[in-house]
Amino acid sequence: MPVGGGAVASFSVWDYVVFAALVLAAAAVGLFQAFRGRKESSSAEFLLGGRRMTAVPVAMSLTASFMSGITVIGTPAEAYVYGTPFWVFAFSYTIMSTISAEIFVPLFYRLGITSTYEYLELRFNKLIRMIGTSMYIMQTALYTGMVIYAPALALNQITGLDLWGVLVATGAVCIVYCTLGGLKAVIWTDVFQMLIMLSGFVAVITRGALLQGGFGKIWDDNYKGGRLDTFSFDPDPLRRHSVWTIVVGGSLMWTSMYAINQSQVQRYISCRTMTHAKMSLYVNMVGLWVTVSLAMLTGLTMYSIYKDCDPLTNRDVGASDQLLPYLVMDILAEYPGVPGLFVAAAYSGTLSTVSSSINALVAVTVEDFVKPIWPSLTEKQVSWINMGLSVFFGVLCIAMAAIASLMGSILQAALSIFGMISGPLLGLFLMGMFFRCANPTGGLLGLITGLIITLWVGIGAQVYPPLPTKTKPLPLSIAGCHSGQMNITTALPAWSSSVPPTSGPSIARPALANTWYSLSYLYFCPVGMLTTMIIGLMISIISGGCKQEMTNQALFIQKEDFICFRRSKNNENPDSNLIEKVGSDHPYGLDNPHFSDIELNLKEKDGNKITKF
Incomplete structure (x- = not known):
């Protein structure tokens, strides 16, 4: 066994069989729902499942939508390199679920909207609605490209699966059942894929515990390695992960994902009653707890196995995002088909997120652009447009995978995108929902200002990554590697590792690089939200917002x-x-x-x- 360094086994025939069978089974679930509801071809049926869904499948779909292949691969690598501070996100999930269920669900549910951004027109004006929808489309297309590309690249480096072949196949499968089945097919497919994702984690943890002699040994190894220092109360906003950045910044970031993001709102407003809608968010909260806990335990298991021979330092892998696929092929290859189960788990996360994104993109495009321009379209015409847009956005998401190669650490970059774009949008929604003085002029200028600020800090952080003084990885060792043997894989670009660069050609850094550009990525959302609200309210008051006619x-x-x-x-x-x-x-x-x-x-x-x- 190459635990001491070196090459690992490659995919076997049984692994390919299991992987293909599970992916096809996921597609079959979606197609079954499509044919089951083929007599109900209305736009409401396609986009909202006829508003007849129940809490549990919607909750599992909510969890699967953002627990993507990035989570399956990136979160264990986070625990391996940085320890368990990421576990504090469990508190963020609790705060997010409560805010979404008790504040946003009643508002959206009683309005009976299909697109989240309909609210912006009702509260402000049509221009702000169009801008909000455009920001969402840009964010979702880029994020989905990352979801497709990053896990596929990491798995390709270890398992040898053809990169672009799998990328195209992933998009094709999603396009088929999204086009034919709509939201109902997406939700029930997500349920199946969620079970596969969790099974992949359980397989790795169980096998690792058997190899290491139990969970007690794993826990002890991580304690000695400094991985269990979970709660840091350092208030420094430049610190990547602390209790404050995660609970404050992380809660707001996840609220922007669940409270106003079309992919999530579209699910819970598809529930048959408001009680089901709220319950879906609370059940989803438990699902997020379970998922992040299994992902962190997987990372701790990986550290226990490689504590004396780090594949990163030993150059057995080219980036931390390859660590989990490497571990799977290392410890599970002797069980034919089990590595295929794990790869299917990673791709199930990818499929669920891509299908959710496609369906949401279709919904906002039809509701915010198509219907306002052509209000006299028949139901049959809208149905054909829905299906055509599903194909278009599926192809677009595959194309966006190339742009994703320019981003940083897959986990951090994915969350950064939401912070940069969703933060200003969340501020706009909150301003409209809580402040009667907010007017269209203030809303528009506040949104634009907030977006400029978050793009400034976010892009600056990509160009000038924070120095490792605030994001320093925990110690790793190669003292136990066999004869210093190295298996130098085709290395990924520096951006793909969650480990900040510590060497290389020096780049002239501006004065803001070690302050403003080094701000924790979790604070991007609060910065955008507060900027939008403060500027928006100030301009609203100056431009007569307090004297405007009372809104409904x-x-x-x-x-x-x-x-x-x-x-x-x-x-x-x-x-x-x-x-x-x-x-x-x-x-x-x-x-x-x-x-x-x-x-x-x-x-x-x-x-x-x-x-x-």
Whole structure:
């Protein structure tokens, strides 16, 4: 066994069989849902599953959507190199789930929207809605390219799987069941893929524990290696991971992913009732806890096995993102088919995220661009447009994989993208939901300013990576490697490793490089959010926001949204609840200009009445 350094086994025939079988099974689940619902071809059925989904499958889909192949490969490498501070994200998941379920779900659910960014037009104006949608499309396409490319590259270096062949196959599988089945196919496929992802982690942990003589030995090795120093209360904002950066910055970043990101909102508003929608987020919270815990335990198991012969230092792998695939081929190759299970787990994460992104991109494009331009389209025409856009965005995501090669550490870069773009958007939504003085002028200028600031710090951090003084990896050893044997793989570019560069040609660094550009990537979202809100509110007040005509009450967070209780039986039906809120007795009624030309297609329980605002 090459635990002491050297080459590992390659994929066997059985590994290919298991890998192909599981990927095809995932596609089959999606196709089954597609043919099962082939008689229901409406746009609402395609994009929202007919709003009849239940909490548990939606929750598993929510978890799988962002627990991608990047998580499967990147998070264990994070634990191996930096230890367990990443585990503190469990607190962030709790805060995020509570905020999303108790504040955002009631608002979006009672409005009956399909695209999250419909709210921006209702609250501000059409231009802000178009900008918000465009920012989302750019963010999602780039992120999805990373999701496809980075795990495929790492696996290619270790297993020998053809890189672009697998990339194209991944996109093709997603395109097929997204195009034919819509959201319902995506959700049920995510459920299957989530189970495969967790099985991959369990296989590695179990085999590692058997090799090392139990979990006690693994825990002891990591304690001696300094990997269990989880809670750092250093308030320095330049420190990459601390309790403050993760709980404050991480909570807001994950809130921007779940509370306003179309990929996630589209899932929980597909639930049949608001109770199911809220419950899906809380069950998802438990799923995130389980996933991050298994990923961290996998990283700790990997360190215990390689504590005396680090494959990174020994150059058995070219980057930390290759560590887990290397471990799998090292300790599981003697069990035919099991490495194939792990690779299928990594690609299941990729498939779930790509399919979710495609479906969400179709939804925002149809709702925010196509329908406003061509409002008289028939249901059949919209259905064909949905399917055509699914193919287009699938091809686009594969094309974006090439751009992903310019990014940094796959885990950190993926989260940085969301911080840079979602932070200003989250600030815009919060400003509109909580502050009645916010007006379109303030919203627009605040959003633009926030985006400029986050792109400035984010791109600066890519050009001038933080020095290792604040992101220093923990010690690694090669004292136990067999005869100093090296297996020099084709190394990935420096960007692909989560280990900051410590050597190489010196680059002239500007004065901001060691301060502003070294800000923890988890603070990108709070910086963008606060900048947008502060600038937006200041400009709103200056431009007469406090004197503007009162906007409809239903667009704001209300006292009842902060607690879990039902005012009436109608609270289970978001449509009748909204009709009740804005009825003739309401002070901010039906003559509001924000609603004059917008049909929300909200129906009473009997399904006969459509209310226009």
